[in-house]
């Protein structure tokens with residue numbers, strides 16, 4: 001992704017709030033992702049430079065946490081939990097249904113830019129499996145037959 005000078009100025013302004021502070025990399029990446037929508041390599045280089053953090057460390061954090069994405073995301077991000085509890089209670093079936101109905105695979109965005117699909121590893125609600133998170137909402141005990149109706153509420 002090529003960064004326009006306006007976007008770079010905006011990012012520099014945001015990152016200036018974190019400069020010289022310790023333990024702020026995750027916060028800074030959140031702030032930047034909220035602006036750009038995702039974290040392509042060109043943006044990660046700016047973050048590393050401005051915060052004076054090795055680029056390898058920035059990549060390490062971005063690839064470790066599921067809430068960071070290096071690819072463009074849809075307006076609504078659907079995350080299907082495939083941790084053990086959710087998997088055995090139908091998580092894969094839910095994921096298959098979503099992919100079939102939306103016509104996209106994991107990590108892809110629908111043509112209208114409305115949805116993207118991701119997989120996550122344990123949302124911390126195993127007792128209420130299977131779990132699907134859409135944006136900041138956690139849907140519990142999801143039945144595959146209901147999932148598209150749930151998704152249709154996000155427009």
Ligand code: FES
Pocket residue numbers: 081082083084085086087121122123124125126127129130131
């Ligand atoms: S395995 Fe899905 S919430 Fe824990």
